Amino acid sequence: MKWHVLRPLWLAIGLVVVILIARQFMVPEDFGVHGPSFTYNFHRLSNEQEWKDFPVKHLGRESCIECHEEKVAMLNASPHAPIECENCHGPAVGHPDEIEFLPIERAREHCLRCHESLDYPNHARSELPNVRGSTHKRRRECVTCHVPHDPREKPAREERE
Amino acid sequence: MSCSRRDFLKQACGGTLASVLPVSAFTFLTNEEARAAVENANVRWAFLVDTRKCVGCGLCVKACKNENEIPYDAPITRTWVERYVITKDGQAHIDSPMGGRDGFIENVINGEEIDPENIAKAFFVPKLCNQCDNPPCVQVCPVGATYQTGDGVVLVDRDWCIGCGYCIMACPYGVRFFHPVHKVADKCNFCYHRITKGMDPACVESCAFDARRIANLRDPDDPVTKIITTERVAVLKDEYGTKPHVFYIGLDENVR
Amino acid sequence: MTSEAVVHGVEWTVKELFVYPNEFIYWSIQIVMYPYMTGLVAGAFVLSSLYHVFGQKGLKEIAQFSLVFSLALLPVAALPLLLHLQQPMRAMEPLLTPHFTSAISAFGIVFTTYALIVISEIWFVYRRYFVEQVHELKGKEGLSNMLRLNVYRVLTMGAFDISEEALKVDHKAAKILAGVGIPVACFLHGYAGFIFGSVKANALWMSPLMPVIFIMSAVVSGIALCMLTYIVIMEWKAFRKRRTEGVTAAIEIKGAETDIINTATKYLLGFLVAAISLEILDLIFRGYTAMKSWDILRSVMYGKDFINIFVLQYTLGNLVPFVILLLPGRTLKRTVVALLLVLFGVFMMRWNVVIGGQAFSLSFSGYMHYHIPIIPHSLETFKEGLFGALTVIVTPFVLFWIINKFVPSLERGEEAKY
Numbered sequence: 001m002k003w004h005v006l007r008p009l010w011l012a013i014g015l016v017v018v019i020l021i022a023r024q025f026m027v028p029e030d031f032g033v034h035g036p037s038f039t040y041n042f043h044r045l046s047n048e049q050e051w052k053d054f055p056v057k058h059l060g061r062e063s064c065i066e067c068h069e070e071k072v073a074m075l076n077a078s079p080h081a082p083i084e085c086e087n088c089h090g091p092a093v094g095h096p097d098e099i100e101f102l103p104i105e106r107a108r109e110h111c112l113r114c115h116e117s118l119d120y121p122n123h124a125r126s127e128l129p130n131v132r133g134s135t136h137k138r139r140r141e142c143v144t145c146h147v148p149h150d151p152r153e154k155p156a157r158e159e160r161e
Numbered sequence: 162m163s164c165s166r167r168d169f170l171k172q173a174c175g176g177t178l179a180s181v182l183p184v185s186a187f188t189f190l191t192n193e194e195a196r197a198a199v200e201n202a203n204v205r206w207a208f209l210v211d212t213r214k215c216v217g218c219g220l221c222v223k224a225c226k227n228e229n230e231i232p233y234d235a236p237i238t239r240t241w242v243e244r245y246v247i248t249k250d251g252q253a254h255i256d257s258p259m260g261g262r263d264g265f266i267e268n269v270i271n272g273e274e275i276d277p278e279n280i281a282k283a284f285f286v287p288k289l290c291n292q293c294d295n296p297p298c299v300q301v302c303p304v305g306a307t308y309q310t311g312d313g314v315v316l317v318d319r320d321w322c323i324g325c326g327y328c329i330m331a332c333p334y335g336v337r338f339f340h341p342v343h344k345v346a347d348k349c350n351f352c353y354h355r356i357t358k359g360m361d362p363a364c365v366e367s368c369a370f371d372a373r374r375i376a377n378l379r380d381p382d383d384p385v386t387k388i389i390t391t392e393r394v395a396v397l398k399d400e401y402g403t404k405p406h407v408f409y410i411g412l413d414e415n416v417r
Numbered sequence: 418m419t420s421e422a423v424v425h426g427v428e429w430t431v432k433e434l435f436v437y438p439n440e441f442i443y444w445s446i447q448i449v450m451y452p453y454m455t456g457l458v459a460g461a462f463v464l465s466s467l468y469h470v471f472g473q474k475g476l477k478e479i480a481q482f483s484l485v486f487s488l489a490l491l492p493v494a495a496l497p498l499l500l501h502l503q504q505p506m507r508a509m510e511p512l513l514t515p516h517f518t519s520a521i522s523a524f525g526i527v528f529t530t531y532a533l534i535v536i537s538e539i540w541f542v543y544r545r546y547f548v549e550q551v552h553e554l555k556g557k558e559g560l561s562n563m564l565r566l567n568v569y570r571v572l573t574m575g576a577f578d579i580s581e582e583a584l585k586v587d588h589k590a591a592k593i594l595a596g597v598g599i600p601v602a603c604f605l606h607g608y609a610g611f612i613f614g615s616v617k618a619n620a621l622w623m624s625p626l627m628p629v630i631f632i633m634s635a636v637v638s639g640i641a642l643c644m645l646t647y648i649v650i651m652e653w654k655a656f657r658k659r660r661t662e663g664v665t666a667a668i669e670i671k672g673a674e675t676d677i678i679n680t681a682t683k684y685l686l687g688f689l690v691a692a693i694s695l696e697i698l699d700l701i702f703r704g705y706t707a708m709k710s711w712d713i714l715r716s717v718m719y720g721k722d723f724i725n726i727f728v729l730q731y732t733l734g735n736l737v738p739f740v741i742l743l744l745p746g747r748t749l750k751r752t753v754v755a756l757l758l759v760l761f762g763v764f765m766m767r768w769n770v771v772i773g774g775q776a777f778s779l780s781f782s783g784y785m786h787y788h789i790p791i792i793p794h795s796l797e798t799f800k801e802g803l804f805g806a807l808t809v810i811v812t813p814f815v816l817f818w819i820i821n822k823f824v825p826s827l828e829r830g831e832e833a834k835y
Contacts, residue, residue, distance in 0.1 A: 002586040004576030008537035011574070015529070019512055027513050035311060039518045040299050043308035047318040054354035057228045058363050082369040087220045091227045113218040113264030114369075119277035120246075123284065124370065125216040133266055235424050241438045255435035255782055271434055297617065303521035304510040323510050324503020326443045327521055333618035335437030335779045341422040344503040401617055417435070417780035 057091035064092065071149055078150035088148065108133060111142040204312040205378040206351055209385050210287050212411040215372035217242055217285035219264035221364035226262065228352060228363035237338040238262065239349035240289040240364050245415055246270060248279045253415045286416050287373060290315065290336040290349035291397065291405030298328035298337060307346065313406060314353050319345050333401045351375065425503065428798060429790055434783035442775045442787050445801050447497040449771045450809045452609045452631060453764055454494040459606040460639010461487035462535065462598055467684065469595035479677050483643035485826035488535050489817035495528065496809050500800040520612040531605050534598045541591040543824050545579045547572045568823060606635040613770060620710030621774040626699050633692035638763035640685045644678065645756040648749065650827060678752060682742055693735050713781045722776060726769050734762015
């Protein structure tokens with residue numbers, strides 16, 4: 001029997017062994033099937049906690065009440081009650097410790113998101129008070145004449161200028 | 162060893178019958194049942210979209226981008242809103258500019274101005290990852306970088322994904338994309354970091370019209386679960402066998 | 418070279434009508450190159466095996482050459498993937514944590530297996546040559562001789578027995594490997610077809626015929642490339658001999674042998690017919706069954722991609738070379754033209770599948786146009802652009818030139834005892 005014929009086989013086995021050893025070092029320990037199915041649950045377990053630990057940015061209205069009680073109360077009593085504070089002021093994370101002032105969204109386009117009349121028949125959008133943004137008070141910010149925290153009110157004189 | 166033909170046949174039949182008994186104990190479980198049985202999971206996240214309520218304000222898309230650190234000006238998004246305008250000639254005009262991030266404030270679709278007189282019906286359809294029960298995106302990942310948790314959410318391991326894009330091609334709903342900064346696959350995960358703390362996903366919280374709601378299908382007292390199980394709801398593209406878990410009220414036949 | 422946070426695909430995708438926001442042409446030129454290169458690998462190997470396993474004596478010389486060329490092509494098959502991956506440093510993961518439900522996970526194992534088979538077969542075929550070289554170079558002076566001696570020493574793997582018996586065993590082993598290698602080569606390329614054919618989300622790709630179509634056209638391209646390279650090299654050698662040593666010496670070289678070309682052509686045409694039949698069948702079925710996706714598919718195939726599919730691929734790439742090769746009085750020049758067209762046709766087939774499958778949106782209500790980056794202005798537009806593709810095309814020839822310095826795959830006549 002000419003044994004030299006097996007040399008390539010030893011080479012192949014050697015390569016497989018190297019790969020298996022590499023696996024020990026390169027694959028995280030908690031990698032495996034964590035669940036009933038190899039198809040859908042093959043992963044690194046610690047990744048689940050990593051996603052749970054992802055930082056939260058939007059804190060919700062409850063976190064605003066602490067310091068802005070009056071504004072929130074005004075909002076809650078108005079037709080704009082369903083709108084979240086953070087919809088217009090952006091995520092509250094870091095406020096007020098790192099971020100002293102949250103942005104105030106004053107652009108027309110922001111209000112037009114809901115209030116631009118697209119004139120769609122039989123649609124919830126048409127039931128909102130709406131305007132044609134291209135013609136209604138074109139060069140003014142909406143907040144000049146409308147109070148966002150209670151759109152039934154008119155802004156004080158100073159703000160109107 | 163000698164045995165008569167009769168003995169052999171007797172033994173063969175007896176052996177076969179005996180072996181059938183344990184085999185018949187194997188029933189076929191669906192993925193859902195198996196998971197519930199093994200993990201005793203009392204949470205299965207699902208989503209309810211009411212397209213009758215969505216006005217296309219796009220604040221959900223804005224909130225999602227901010228919450229999940231998706232670059233604001235990049236043309237990719239974890240959730241989006243599609244606008245459908247069906248004109249009286251039967252044609253469907255569909256668009257989703259920047260995913261609806263800035264809302265819809267013009268009646269111009271794909272460069273064409275639509276005259277409101279010509280509109281037969283129009284509506285908005287929010288979309289997001291369906292966290293399918295048989296997620297084809299998970300099936301095709303070559304390295305196990307994407308997976309489904311016990312409570313039904315499909316996640317991507319940013320440290321393991323090789324960026325081949327197979328999962329993106331495999332999703333029939335187009336919810337996946339390459340994150341431009343992390344250079345790995347990304348998609349909506351129902352704000353997993355929020356729902357596991359008892360909060361709502363950012364898009365649900367920011368929706369002022371109650372068009373988006375999240376549910377735990379395993380909780381019979383969940384009001385949204387009650388709607389899903391007792392009222393008429395639809396899903397997208399069920400012909401692919403994915404078993405999506407985002408349910409729609411008011412889904413029109415024109416919706417793609 | 419910039420590498421800012423650019424959305425992958427946005428620079429070469431133009432959207433038309435309604436396309437989902439996250440849809441871009443994610444699988445671009447490198448994913449066209451990959452099945453093309455693996456196809457060449459598989460085809461070259463099958464051609465070589467036709468001699469080793471099925472004893473097609475007429476193919477002996479081209480068989481040796483195509484075996485080594487198959488090895489030169491192998492690392493190049495992996496190159497497009499490395500250029501495509503968003504995280505190329507993690508390229509080992511399919512070998513470390515293969516998720517076997519994914520067709521792509523097969524890559525690591527099939528590729529490694531196939532590489533080992535080809536390398537082993539080459540070893541068995543050329544082992545005697547390695548041993549002879551060691552004996553010849555022993556005691557010779559000079560750095561390059563020293564280096565060559567050591568390279569050959571390593572290549573022998575310590576097996577210095579070149580008796581008749583040992584060589585017989587070598588020959589048998591090579592034959593076995595050539596036989597075993599055929600299904601592995603088919604798997605190497607069939608799985609690439611499966612990668613596409615199993616994607617139910619893509620209306621153009623989803624088809625059980627896809628793996629078979631890929632294998633057939635892979636063999637076609639492999640045979641065509643080997644024939645072409647063989648002709649070019651042999652004619653060049655003959656030309657050089659004529660120039661330096663005169664006509665009589667050149668007659669011994671003879672250039673590319675007509676017998677070999679004829680036999681190889683027969684196989685080429687056979688596989689070409691098989692490939693075309695399957696593709697036409699797929700097309701007819703789609704039109705006949707007219708599923709939900711048919712409207713947009715039809716508008717893509719008969720509309721914007723009509724030239725790519727019917728003119729470039731089917732006519733120029735299949736029908737014309739078919740006719741050229743069958744016309745009586747086939748000359749070497751005509752054959753070369755036909756082979757180039759065949760190679761182009763197979764490339765267009767890969768292009769039409771990969772890019773064509775992304776030419777329409779998942780919404781079935783919009784289109785995406787692919788504009789391949791020509792002049793790179795960033796790492797990404799290089800990797801996934803024209804120059805990235807050219808790099809992939811050029812590399813196998815460079816590798817073949819290097820390998821051929823140590824493994825004489827182009828010897829013929831007396832020396833071609835292998």
